[in-house]
Amino acid sequence: MLVHLPGNRRAETVRNAIARKIQRLPQALVRTLTWDQGSEMGQHAQFTIDTGIEVYFCDPHSPWQRGTVENTNRLLRQYFPRGADYSPLSEQDLDLVADELNQRPRKTHHYRTPTEVLNDLIVATTP
Numbered sequence: 001m002l003v004h005l006p007g008n009r010r011a012e013t014v015r016n017a018i019a020r021k022i023q024r025l026p027q028a029l030v031r032t033l034t035w036d037q038g039s040e041m042g043q044h045a046q047f048t049i050d051t052g053i054e055v056y057f058c059d060p061h062s063p064w065q066r067g068t069v070e071n072t073n074r075l076l077r078q079y080f081p082r083g084a085d086y087s088p089l090s091e092q093d094l095d096l097v098a099d100e101l102n103q104r105p106r107k108t109h110h111y112r113t114p115t116e117v118l119n120d121l122i123v124a125t126t127p
Contacts, residue, residue, distance in 0.1 A: 002098045004091035011042035028125035
């Protein structure tokens with residue numbers, strides 16, 4: 001999932017955008033969120049209160065602790081180069097890119113797509 005941040009990356013904006021987006025997932029799959037040390041998650045405690053989702057932080061300068069996120073960021077650079085102006089992008093634009101990336105097989109999933117893995121998790125957690 002990609003989150004649209006209209007206009008700024010302030011902690012309140014990030015908190016609200018993630019809380020809104022994460023509601024798309026089945027509740028059984030939403031347990032925790034792991035974040036880096038950026039100031040944009042300065043309202044993590046309020047995020048946990050609002051959503052019931054615990055937030056954990058990686059150690060400083062330890063990107064390997066979020067390997068899948070770092071790999072996804074690398075893939076996103078194919079669509080969104082560093083330094084580009086992202087202001088014209090809409091949430092729908094980001095959803096299209098996320099859908100495309102989620103259809104790409106990943107070695108870490110034994111060459112299954114993230115969508116296939118997610119669908120299996122949904123089936124496994126549905127009573």
